[in-house]
Amino acid sequence: MGNKRQRYRVLSPAQTKKIGCLLAKEILRAGAGGAARALALSGRLGAGKTNFVQGFARGLGVKEAVASPTFAIIKKYGLPPASGFKNFYHIDCYRLVSGRELAVLGAAKIFGDPENIVAVEWPKIAAEILPRGTVAINFEIVSERSRDIEFDF
Helix, strand or coil: CCCCEEEEEECCHHHHHHHHHHHHHHHHHHCCCCCCEEEEEEECCCCCHHHHHHHHHHHHCCCCCCCCCCCCCEEEEECCHHHCCCEEEEEECCCCCCHHHHHHCCHHHHHHCCCEEEEEECHHHHCCCCCCCCEEEEEEECCCCCEEEEEEC
């Protein structure tokens, strides 16, 4: 992280989903690495993180409806074989108090598997176990309708 920064202003949830979809296609093009491909999504409640993940999942080929796993903590979705990856995990750390809780749920194994793509909302809890190369994405509320999305590659 930290080599390259890009910032986008979006004016609707549909635009947020579109940016998520485009990033998913880039990750699929890049292919697997030595560990899971991971995104760390930060921003206040209502800033667009879940909309982004919905578009991202669609871009990966997930057919199921994607909702924030606030109470489940981790949701797993299978990916099409042609994607070159096996699973997409959506992790929401909002209700967690420590990284230890995430570890008990098997997060280290999820992050260590190069066939996984993982999106983590509220990632500070997971900071110590996120794989190298995690893309940091920050969501800022600019106004009622607009958001800034900043990528740190």
